[in-house]
Amino acid sequence: MPGWNLTGTASSGHTDGDALSVSQAVEMAAGALDALPQLTVLGEVTGFRGPNARSGHCYFQIKDDSCAVDCIIWRGSYAKRTFDLRDGMQVNLTGNFNLYKATGRMSFVARSFSLAGEGLLRQQVAALAEKLRREGLMDDARKRRIPVFCTRVAVVTSLSGAVIDDVKRTLRRRNPLVELICVGSKVQGEGAPAELIEGLARAAAIEPAPDCILLVRGGGSFEDLMTFNDEGLARAVAACPVPVVTGIGHEPDTSICDMVSDRRCSTPTAAAESVAPAMSDLIDVLDARERRLGVSMSALVRGVAGDVDGQRSRLERAMAARLERLVLALDAAARRPCLASPTGMLERREADLMQTADRLASAITRSQERFAVGLAGAAPRLVATTSELTAHRHALDLAASRLAHEGRAVTAARAADLAAAAASLDALSPLKVLARGYSITYGPAGVVTHAGDVAPGDEVRIGLVDGDVFAQVGSVERHVGADAPTR
Amino acid sequence: MADSHKKVEELTYKEASTELELIIRNLESGDMELEDSLASYTRGVELLRSLRARLADAEQKVSVLLADVDGTDTLVPAEAADTSDTLSF
Numbered sequence: 069m070p071g072w073n074l075t076g077t078a079s080s081g082h083t084d085g086d087a088l089s090v091s092q093a094v095e096m097a098a099g100a101l102d103a104l105p106q107l108t109v110l111g112e113v114t115g116f117r118g119p120n121a122r123s124g125h126c127y128f129q130i131k132d133d134s135c136a137v138d139c140i141i142w143r144g145s146y147a148k149r150t151f152d153l154r155d156g157m158q159v160n161l162t163g164n165f166n167l168y169k170a171t172g173r174m175s176f177v178a179r180s181f182s183l184a185g186e187g188l189l190r191q192q193v194a195a196l197a198e199k200l201r202r203e204g205l206m207d208d209a210r211k212r213r214i215p216v217f218c219t220r221v222a223v224v225t226s227l228s229g230a231v232i233d234d235v236k237r238t239l240r241r242r243n244p245l246v247e248l249i250c251v252g253s254k255v256q257g258e259g260a261p262a263e264l265i266e267g268l269a270r271a272a273a274i275e276p277a278p279d280c281i282l283l284v285r286g287g288g289s290f291e292d293l294m295t296f297n298d299e300g301l302a303r304a305v306a307a308c309p310v311p312v313v314t315g316i317g318h319e320p321d322t323s324i325c326d327m328v329s330d331r332r333c334s335t336p337t338a339a340a341e342s343v344a345p346a347m348s349d350l351i352d353v354l355d356a357r358e359r360r361l362g363v364s365m366s367a368l369v370r371g372v373a374g375d376v377d378g379q380r381s382r383l384e385r386a387m388a389a390r391l392e393r394l395v396l397a398l399d400a401a402a403r404r405p406c407l408a409s410p411t412g413m414l415e416r417r418e419a420d421l422m423q424t425a426d427r428l429a430s431a432i433t434r435s436q437e438r439f440a441v442g443l444a445g446a447a448p449r450l451v452a453t454t455s456e457l458t459a460h461r462h463a464l465d466l467a468a469s470r471l472a473h474e475g476r477a478v479t480a481a482r483a484a485d486l487a488a489a490a491a492s493l494d495a496l497s498p499l500k501v502l503a504r505g506y507s508i509t510y511g512p513a514g515v516v517t518h519a520g521d522v523a524p525g526d527e528v529r530i531g532l533v534d535g536d537v538f539a540q541v542g543s544v545e546r547h548v549g550a551d552a553p554t555r
Numbered sequence: 556m557a558d559s560h561k562k563v564e565e566l567t568y569k570e571a572s573t574e575l576e577l578i579i580r581n582l583e584s585g586d587m588e589l590e591d592s593l594a595s596y597t598r599g600v601e602l603l604r605s606l607r608a609r610l611a612d613a614e615q616k617v618s619v620l621l622a623d624v625d626g627t628d629t630l631v632p633a634e635a636a637d638t639s640d641t642l643s644f
Contacts, residue, residue, distance in 0.1 A: 244614055249620055270622075347610060361579050
C-alpha cells in the first residue's frame with residue numbers, strides 16, 4: 069500500500085516533536101468542517117429509529133450508492149417537520165457538518181429537510197389522494213355496481229403495447245361473448261393524462277353505451293405510472309358516466325385512478341377477468357338451471373298428480389260414505405214392520421177388530437140383560453100401583469055428588485035474596501017517578517034541588533023520562549020562608 | 556314476462572339468461588297453473604338450448620374506436636385475440 073511507512077523511519081515530514089495531540093488534530097478538523105458553508109445534501113434515509121426516547125433528537129444515517137454519513141436532527145428541528153422520516157426516503161437535508169470531539173465522529177446536522185425525487189412525488193400523490201378523499205370521490209357509496217356479466221366493454225389503453233393483447237386474450241379465453249371496443253391512448257409521458265381523459269369520454273359516448281370501461285396499463289416505474297395519479301384524469305374517472313374498472317401496473321401499485329374508480333383490479337388481466345364470468349361458470353349456471361327447471365317442473369307435475377290422487381281418493385271416500393249411508397237407510401227401511409211383515413199389520417188390525425167386536429157383542433148382551441131385569445121388576449110394580457085406583461074413584465064420585473048437592477043449596481038461597489033485592493030496587497027506581505011526569509034539573513053544580521042553586525042566565529038540563537031538555541034560567545024566585553041554602 | 560312474446564333468437568344472451576332465471580323462479584315458486592307452467596317450461600327449455608348454443612358457438616368480437624378526419628368516432632372491426640399460446644420474440 070503506497071504512502072504508508074510502517075517502520076516510521078523515513079519520508080514522514082513530522083518528527084515526534086511536530087506531532088499534534090488528538091485534541092489538536094480533532095480541533096483542526098472541526099475547524100475545517102465549520103468553515104464549510106451551509107449545505108443541502110440529497111440522500112436516502114437509513115437506520116432511522118425515530119426520535120430518541122429521552123432527548124427527542126433523531127440519530128440516523130443518510131447514504132447514496134457509495135457513501136454514508138451519520139446524520140442528526142435536533143428535537144427542535146424535527147418538530148417543524150411536515151412528514152415523518154422513514155428508511156428509504158430520498159430526502160434533501162439542509163445543515164452543516166459537525167464533529168463530536170469526544171468521539172471524533174463526524175455528523176451532518178440537518179436544520180431542515182424535505183422530500184426529494186420520487187419521495188416528493190409520492191408525498192404529492194398522497195396529498196392529492198387525501199384531498200380527493202376529503203371531497204368524497206373515494207367514498208364506497210359513490211362506487212357504481214359493475215354488472216356481473218358485461219357484454220360490451222370498452223378498453224382505454226395503449227393499442228401498441230402488450231396490455232391490449234392480454235386483455236383480448238384473457239377475455240377470449242374466459243368469455244368470448246364479451247364484445248370488446250378498443251380505444252387507443254398514450255398511457256405515459258407528456259400529454260398522456262389528457263389523451264386518457266379524452267379516451268374515457270369517447271368510450272363513454274359509444275352507442276350503445278358499454279357496460280363498463282377498462283382503464284388499464286402494464287407495470288412500470290413509479291414515474292411511468294404517475295400519469296394515473298393525475299388529478300384531471302382522476303376526476304374524469306370519477307365523473308365518467310359509465311362505470312370504470314382500473315387495472316394499472318402490478319399488484320402493489322395503487323394509483324389515484326385506482327382509488328376513485330368503481331372497481332380496482334391489481335393488473336390489466338385481473339381487470340379483464342373481473343367484468344365477465346368464465347364460460348365454464350356460465351355452463352355450470354346453465355347446468356344448474358337445467359336441473360332446477362327439470363326439478364321444479366317434475367315437482368309441479370308431481371304436485372298436480374298428487375292433487376289429482378288426493379281428489380280421487382276424497383271422491384272415492386265421499387262416494388263410499390254416501391253409499392254406506394244409503395245402504396244403512398235402506399236396511400233401516402227394510403227392517404221396518406210394514407215392509408218386514410206386511411201381513412203382520414193386517415193381523416194385528418184384525419186382532420184389534422176382533423177384540424173390539426167381542427167387546428161390542430158382550431156389551432150389548434149385558435145391556436139387554438140389564439133392561440130385561442128392570443122390565444121384569446117394573447111390571448108387578450105397575451100392576452101394584454093401579455090396584456089403589458078403584459078406592460080413589462069411589463071417593464071422587466062421592467065427593468062429586470056432595471059438591472053438586474052443596475052447590476045447589478048455596479045458589480038457591482042467594483037467588484031468592486037476589487030476586488027480593490031486584491023487586492025492591494025496581495020499586496025505588498026514579499025512572500018510575502019520571503014516568504009519572506016528574507023531571508030532574510041539572511045546573512052547573514049538579515042536580516038542582518034548591519032555587520039558589522042556579523042564577524039567571526045559567527044553562528040547565530032538564531032530564532025527562534024519554535030525553536033531555538036544555539034551557540036557560542030566566543029568573544029565580546024563592547018561596548017565602550024557605551031557608552037560603554048556602555051554595 | 557314482458558319478453559315472452561319475443562323470439563328467443565332475438566334476445567341478447569343477457570336477456571335470455573334473465574328470462575330463463577325468471578321462468579325457473581316462477582316454476583320453483585310452485586303457484587302456477589299447470590297449463591302456464593307447461594308453457595313456461597317449454598319456453599325455458601328453448602331458452603336453455605339457445606343459451607347453450609350461443610356458448611358453444613361464441614366468437615370474440617373486437618372493434619377499435621377510430622377518429623375520422625372530421626373528428627367523429629367510428630367503430631372499426633378488428634381481429635380477435637390470437638389464442639395460440641406460443642411465445643413470439
